[in-house]
Amino acid sequence: MPDHWSGFSYLVTNLARFIRPDEVTFSGVNSTPPMLACLLAKRAYDFDFVYLNVAGGVQPAPSTIPISSSDPVLSEGSTAIFANEDFYDLCTRGGMDLCFLGAAQVDGRGRTNVSVIGDWHNPKVRLPGGGGGAVMLPTAQRAVTWRTEHSTRTLVETLDFVTAAGGLAGVVTPVAVFVKREERLALQSWHPDASLDEVRQRTGFDFVATGAATTPRPSVDEVAALQALDPDGQFERDAHIALR
Amino acid sequence: MPPPKITTLAEMAARVPDGASLALGGSFLHRGPFAFVRELIRQRKTDLEIIKQSPGYDLDILCRAGCVAKARAGIVAMEGNFGLAPWYRRAVERKQIVLEEHACMTLTAGLRAAAFGVPFQPVGGVHGSDLPSLNAWAAVKDPYGSGQEVWVIPAIQPDIAVIHVNDANELGDARVYGTYNWDRIMSRAAKQVFIVAETLAPVRSFTDRPELTLIPSFMVQAVAVVPHGAWPGSCWPLYEVDYPAVEAYMDMDRELSLHMAHAPERQERVDA
Numbered sequence: 001m002p003d004h005w006s007g008f009s010y011l012v013t014n015l016a017r018f019i020r021p022d023e024v025t026f027s028g029v030n031s032t033p034p035m036l037a038c039l040l041a042k043r044a045y046d047f048d049f050v051y052l053n054v055a056g057g058v059q060p061a062p063s064t065i066p067i068s069s070s071d072p073v074l075s076e077g078s079t080a081i082f083a084n085e086d087f088y089d090l091c092t093r094g095g096m097d098l099c100f101l102g103a104a105q106v107d108g109r110g111r112t113n114v115s116v117i118g119d120w121h122n123p124k125v126r127l128p129g130g131g132g133g134a135v136m137l138p139t140a141q142r143a144v145t146w147r148t149e150h151s152t153r154t155l156v157e158t159l160d161f162v163t164a165a166g167g168l169a170g171v172v173t174p175v176a177v178f179v180k181r182e183e184r185l186a187l188q189s190w191h192p193d194a195s196l197d198e199v200r201q202r203t204g205f206d207f208v209a210t211g212a213a214t215t216p217r218p219s220v221d222e223v224a225a226l227q228a229l230d231p232d233g234q235f236e237r238d239a240h241i242a243l244r
Numbered sequence: 245m246p247p248p249k250i251t252t253l254a255e256m257a258a259r260v261p262d263g264a265s266l267a268l269g270g271s272f273l274h275r276g277p278f279a280f281v282r283e284l285i286r287q288r289k290t291d292l293e294i295i296k297q298s299p300g301y302d303l304d305i306l307c308r309a310g311c312v313a314k315a316r317a318g319i320v321a322m323e324g325n326f327g328l329a330p331w332y333r334r335a336v337e338r339k340q341i342v343l344e345e346h347a348c349m350t351l352t353a354g355l356r357a358a359a360f361g362v363p364f365q366p367v368g369g370v371h372g373s374d375l376p377s378l379n380a381w382a383a384v385k386d387p388y389g390s391g392q393e394v395w396v397i398p399a400i401q402p403d404i405a406v407i408h409v410n411d412a413n414e415l416g417d418a419r420v421y422g423t424y425n426w427d428r429i430m431s432r433a434a435k436q437v438f439i440v441a442e443t444l445a446p447v448r449s450f451t452d453r454p455e456l457t458l459i460p461s462f463m464v465q466a467v468a469v470v471p472h473g474a475w476p477g478s479c480w481p482l483y484e485v486d487y488p489a490v491e492a493y494m495d496m497d498r499e500l501s502l503h504m505a506h507a508p509e510r511q512e513r514v515d516a
């Protein structure tokens with residue numbers, strides 16, 4: 001096992017750890033880390049789960065791992081095409097157990113902003129926009145997001161715009177894992193090379209850390225699965241993730 | 245005899261008036277009607293309204309060329325490792341276009357309303373989001389007494405849905421391999437449907453497997469056959485995203501004409 005646990009591996013591995021046996025789990029557009037997490041879980045864990053993705057895949061077995069997380073290769077090996085309206089309707093009627101959703105800003109209540117930095121009508125930065133969040137975050141059984149940067153500008157006290165509400169079940173950054181507890185995000189664990197103090201300093205919202213500890217290091221199977229998905233480290237290099 | 249539906253890309257684009265609202269098929273860099281979009285640019289269309297749940301290259305290049313007045317979209321990005329759509333972003337930040345920001349499924353609810361022939365359509369979720377107040381959407385209480393409140397989205401009826409497909413036939417039937425993304429509901433919501441196809445396939449291949457047809461011919465007004473027309477995006481299973489071409493497109497110092505000159509539909513025009 002490597003001494004240094006890279007931010008990229010930490011992020012993908014801890015996203016995968018939200019996946020539970022037999023549940024319906026979904027990865028979407030613009031979502032390379034969750035796509036890798038779902039594929040990692042399929043390889044590393046000794047349980048089955050129903051993997052759906054935005055390319056219409058149902059339990060797919062893609063022959064290559066695409067750069068774009070909506071690439072049609074992600075439906076290769078699928079026995080059905082479960083297209084966009086299908087998986088959204090599944091989610092709103094309560095059939096999506098775990099949904100991975102992107103975010104630019106996250107607040108302490110587990111709400112997200114993917115719309116804008118600054119005022120919506122006078123934007124400093126126009127972001128991608130609504131996407132799946134406003135519908136999926138409040139209707140999925142659990143929704144989990146990730147940030148490749150852990151800072152007071154990404155984990156904020158006040159969102160510039162509330163794109164989606166409903167309370168994230170989890171947030172993973174390169175140095176920390178948060179989970180939902182009593183309608184707030186609480187720290188579950190932190191990277192072995194970081195500390196509780198560091199996480200507090202770099203987080204813009206208040207959180208409880210009762211019972212939090214360092215994150216368990218990746219298992220041999222988790223390391224091997226990520227290695228198999230990213231043999232030459234291209235995804236890791238493209239992700240540009242630093243611990244700090 | 246109905247007029248023949250097979251036409252050229254240029255003639256198809258010429259049928260789009262300035263100010264038209266266009267729903268564009270596909271998602272991000274995958275199976276978008278990108279050759280058609282480039283033809284709109286060559287014909288210098290203006291004041292277009294673009295409707296798409298997850299546009300990227302198509303909306304971005306139309307903003308770059310100054311063809312867009314309004315976008316109604318869920319999520320706009322180049323995706324992959326390319327991130328934000330730069331010319332779209334600039335157009336919104338400089339208020340050169342009007343944005344109606346949706347969630348993908350609220351836009352779909354609007355299209356469903358148009359497809360179903362009703363003035364509005366309920367959508368699940370959205371509770372707690374700032375999007376309803378931004379767009380002046382209404383919520384209705386379940387008239388059957390469950391106590392639930394549901395957001396309702398007004399109908400969105402595009403003038404034309406433009407869908408890039410794998411196969412079409414001379415009658416206008418069209419089918420897609422792999423996911424059809426949002427194309428089915430777009431085709432049912434729009435007043436007209438234009439098809440850009442990789443291949444002109446025999447009618448017999450459609451009568452053999454009618455259940456594979458996504459859009460039936462009677463709903464289709466025009467078909468243009470443009471091999472490789474989703475470039476620089478992918479069209480499953482024929483070709484993948486041309487990442488070097490997208491990367492070159494993203495170079496903000498490089499002339500758009502250099503990108504346009506590499507488009508496969510230009511080559512074909514020269515060859516023809």
